[in-house]
Amino acid sequence: xxxxxxxxxxxxxxxxxxxxxxxxxxxxxxxxxxxxxxxxxxxxxxxxxxxxxxxxxxxxxxxxxxxxxxxxxxxxxxxxxxxxxxxxxxxxxxxxxxxxxxxxxxxxxxxxxxxxxxxxxxxxxxxxxxxxxxxxxxxxxxxxxxxxxxxxxxxxxxxxxxxxxxxxxxxxxxxxxxxxxxxxxxxxxxxxxxxxxxxxxxxxxxxxxxxxxxxxxxxxxxxxxxxxxxxxxxxxxxxxxxxxxxxxxxxxxxxxxxxxxxxxxxxxxxxxxxxxxxxxxxxxxxxxxxxxxxxxxxxxxxxxxxxxxxxxxxxxxxxxxxxxxxxxxxxxxxxxxxxxxxxxxxxxxxxxxxxxxxxxxxxxxxxxxxxxxxxxxxxxxxxxxxxxxxxxxx
Amino acid sequence: xxxxxxxxxxxxxxxxxxxxxxxxxxxxxxxxxxxxxxxxxxxxxxxxxxxxxxxxxxxxxxxxxxxxxxxxxxxxxxxxxxxxxxxxxxxxxxxxxxxxxxxxxxxxxxxxxxxxxxxxxxxxxxxxxxxxxxxxxxxxxxxxxxxxxxxxxxxxxxxxxxxxxxxxxxxxxxxxxxxxxxxxxxxxxxxxxxxxxxxxxxxxxxxxxxxxxxxxxxxxxxxxxxxxxxxxxxxxxxxxxxxxxxxxxxxxxxxxxxxxxxxxxxxxxxxxxxxxxxxxxxxxxxxxxxxxxxxxxxxxxxxxxxxxxxxxxxxxxxxxxxxxxxxxxxxxxxxxxxxxxxxxxxxxxxxxxxxxxxxxxxxxxxxxxxxxxxxxxxxxxxxxxxxxxxxxxxxxxxxxxxxxxxx
Numbered sequence: 163x164x165x166x167x168x169x170x171x172x173x174x175x176x177x178x179x180x181x182x183x184x185x186x187x188x189x190x191x192x193x194x195x196x197x198x199x200x201x202x203x204x205x206x207x208x209x210x211x212x213x214x215x216x217x218x219x220x221x222x223x224x225x226x227x228x229x230x231x232x233x234x235x236x237x238x239x240x241x242x243x244x245x246x247x248x249x250x251x252x253x254x255x256x257x258x259x260x261x262x263x264x265x266x267x268x269x270x271x272x273x274x275x276x277x278x279x280x281x282x283x284x285x286x287x288x289x290x291x292x293x294x295x296x297x298x299x300x301x302x303x304x305x306x307x308x309x310x311x312x313x314x315x316x317x318x319x320x321x322x323x324x325x326x327x328x329x330x331x332x333x334x335x336x337x338x339x340x341x342x343x344x345x346x347x348x349x350x351x352x353x354x355x356x357x358x359x360x361x362x363x364x365x366x367x368x369x370x371x372x373x374x375x376x377x378x379x380x381x382x383x384x385x386x387x388x389x390x391x392x393x394x395x396x397x398x399x400x401x402x403x404x405x406x407x408x409x410x411x412x413x414x415x416x417x418x419x420x421x422x423x424x425x426x427x428x429x430x431x432x433x434x435x436x437x438x439x440x441x442x443x444x445x446x447x448x449x450x451x452x453x454x455x456x457x458x459x460x461x462x463x464x465x466x467x468x469x470x471x472x473x474x475x476x477x478x479x480x481x482x483x484x485x486x487x488x489x490x491x492x493x494x495x496x497x498x499x500x501x502x503x504x505x506x507x508x509x510x511x512x513x514x515x516x517x518x519x520x521x522x523x524x525x526x527x528x529x530x531x532x533x534x535x536x537x538x539x540x541x542x543x544x545x546x547x548x549x550x551x552x553x554x555x556x
Numbered sequence: 557x558x559x560x561x562x563x564x565x566x567x568x569x570x571x572x573x574x575x576x577x578x579x580x581x582x583x584x585x586x587x588x589x590x591x592x593x594x595x596x597x598x599x600x601x602x603x604x605x606x607x608x609x610x611x612x613x614x615x616x617x618x619x620x621x622x623x624x625x626x627x628x629x630x631x632x633x634x635x636x637x638x639x640x641x642x643x644x645x646x647x648x649x650x651x652x653x654x655x656x657x658x659x660x661x662x663x664x665x666x667x668x669x670x671x672x673x674x675x676x677x678x679x680x681x682x683x684x685x686x687x688x689x690x691x692x693x694x695x696x697x698x699x700x701x702x703x704x705x706x707x708x709x710x711x712x713x714x715x716x717x718x719x720x721x722x723x724x725x726x727x728x729x730x731x732x733x734x735x736x737x738x739x740x741x742x743x744x745x746x747x748x749x750x751x752x753x754x755x756x757x758x759x760x761x762x763x764x765x766x767x768x769x770x771x772x773x774x775x776x777x778x779x780x781x782x783x784x785x786x787x788x789x790x791x792x793x794x795x796x797x798x799x800x801x802x803x804x805x806x807x808x809x810x811x812x813x814x815x816x817x818x819x820x821x822x823x824x825x826x827x828x829x830x831x832x833x834x835x836x837x838x839x840x841x842x843x844x845x846x847x848x849x850x851x852x853x854x855x856x857x858x859x860x861x862x863x864x865x866x867x868x869x870x871x872x873x874x875x876x877x878x879x880x881x882x883x884x885x886x887x888x889x890x891x892x893x894x895x896x897x898x899x900x901x902x903x904x905x906x907x908x909x910x911x912x913x914x915x916x917x918x919x920x921x922x923x924x925x926x927x928x929x930x931x932x933x934x935x936x937x938x939x940x941x942x943x944x945x946x947x948x949x950x951x952x953x954x955x956x957x958x959x960x961x962x963x
Contacts (some may be wrong), residue, residue: 405577405578427657434826497928500934501927508578511577512575512576512938513934516934519938520871520937521932523868523930523934526909530909
């Protein structure tokens with residue numbers, strides 16, 4: 163089976179769950195007899211992997227999947243760089259055009275024929291839809307997020323239109339959790355019969371290797387790690403941090419990740435009088451991630467929207483107790499986490515204090531959580547994806 | 557002739573609130589316990605189960621001239637909530653007792669596992685129960701049932717010394733071996749009489765009655781009475797939660813009709829009903845049973861694993877035990893009462909992480925209090941920690957206020 167996969171990111175260059183997903187999914191699809199051409203943007207560095215062919219396509223301007231339309235009508239990347247003088251949807255359209263051109267050229271040169279197209283998230287959907295028409299082969303789309311979820315309900319209507327178009331054009335849709343499938347049905351009008359759920363998974367190995375023995379620690383550590391956007395709820399983390407400090411002044415809070423909310427978060431921490439307790443770490447390189455999870459006594463993911471929430475699995479792989487939003491897709495999968503409503507910062511603070519205070523709770527969460535996620539392998543995610551492929555080819 | 561000994565367990569715990577560090581309430585009674593939820597649940601169960609089932613039983617006793625006979629065990633916490641929320645329910649039980657066909661049994665007031673770790677504490681809680689039963693019913697129970705059916709050999713001796721003539725326990729296969737549960741036994745190490753629960757026949761009603769996937773569904777009184785007769789022996793112990801009637805099994809399942817018809821079918825099959833002390837008086841001890849290790853009536857494992865098998869439960873149990881010294885020093889009846897309410901087995905059950913076949917049953921009961929076992933543990937431990945701090949403060953301030961002692 164030959165699959166044309168249109169993506170956006172691929173390690174080592176990625177900023178969200180999309181890149182991790184593409185890496186592991188393709189790695190485990192290849193041995194199952196799926197020959198893959200992975201199409202992604204070219205941004206000055208050549209990317210490669212032994213199990214698939216990568217076709218990099220030039221992009222004009224620096225568009226990205228995680229952007230935020232601000233109230234004043236301007237566009238920002240989720241990471242705060244002001245690089246959107248123009249409409250990002252125009253950028254996506256140009257990217258689509260380039261992808262179509264590059265793929266057709268590739269087909270002409272190699273003479274290869276594809277059985278189906280698989281596109282990931284809105285920025286690749288236009289290309290997917292156009293190629294389906296041109297090549298006359300089925301289209302599978304995976305939603306890792308929606309415009310609603312990424313922007314915490316401040317959607318940009320043109321992006322919503324692209325997502326709805328993809329839902330209509332796709333032969334099958336993959337959602338990353340049951341809860342998220344519900345959202346696709348209710349908010350984007352997808353036909354539930356057309357949706358398969360394929361959970362994200364975790365390769366625990368990199369998280370197990372880390373040893374903390376050389377690092378001294380003088381304070382209990384509470385960790386936030388994610389894009390600093392409305393979607394991920396960092397403000398709720400700060401509010402809870404303030405409450406926790408009232409009860410346990412010795413605790414320190416790490417906010418890791420970058421995003422356009424960073425300046426305002428720093429300001430908020432200062433206004434709350436907890437500037438000395440919150441450490442803003444900024445970008446965390448891939449190889450330091452596992453160490454960071456390990457270093458923390460509890461990982462908190464207070465997302466407003468969370469289609470899946472792969473970082474929760476990463477923290478669990480590192481043996482760190484996890485507190486996540488009740489609405490996070492990952493809670494479909496795991497029982498051994500604590501859950502809260504993201505807006506209930508008092509309850510979040512209660513749970514943070516509880517994890518820090520009760521050693522047996524930390525132990526049981528860590529131990530059972532680790533055992534639990536061991537079951538969710540990328541191999542089974544690839545198996546389920548393959549099942550979806552087979553369904554559209556029938 | 558085979559006799560039928562029905563015993564119904566009636567219990568309500570004092571459920572905990574979600575503990576918050578940011579709660580400004582000072583009174584631990586108000587801060588810790590979810591009285592609102594308790595009241596709501598109590599009123600619901602009273603109207604769905606206690607009132608209608610008592611009425612049916614009263615009618616059956618009157619209609620059979622007292623030949624239909626049953627035993628009840630009412631926990632102190634149940635009676636306390638009844639006093640608070642529905643005093644008429646106590647009156648309704650009193651009417652039943654007055655017929656002479658209803659026996660009240662003893663247990664710990666707090667539905668606790670005190671027997672496991674402190675015999676003195678256990679005895680005090682039993683004594684409190686006896687007082688409460690006397691206060692309301694003017695009877696002195698002769699038969700004992702321990703929390704969740706927990707029994708082990710050593711407890712037999714303790715109960716015998718306390719003057720009980722008999723005890724009920726789980727008729728677990730590993731204890732009975734080849735023996736039938738339908739006889740009176742004695743445990744190893746004491747001479748107290750013991751009636752094992754016939755768990756198959758009990759659970760046919762208590763668990764399987766309304767299950768449409770059960771091959772014997774629907775269970776009629778006719779069929780069940782025939783099973784009882786076929787099961788034979790001296791006396792069949794049918795022990796179950798009272799809430800089986802109307803609460804776990806809704807009226808639509810036909811459970812009330814089943815109960816109404818059963819006594820007559822039992823008589824037609826040449827059997828009769830006895831209360832537990834009558835069973836112990838009428839039938840001889842047939843053999844000795846070894847209750848080592850301890851046995852309970854819960855789950856498929858029939859052991860303590862629903863309450864005390866994970867690190868959360870152990871930590872919670874150890875902590876509540878540790879507080880005894882402080883509670884004794886403070887010696888304030890209100891604080892002692894709270895400490896004991898926190899010993900109720902339900903709190904530990906909610907923390908169970910057993911996600912096997914019994915997991916659904918655990919969740920069914922837990923959801924009345926907490927969403928997850930972790931939530932249950934967190935509230936319990938934070939409550940206990942807060943309670944400990946209160947006790948320690950009291951001890952310190954009392955010492956500080958009496959400088960003469962320091963010299």
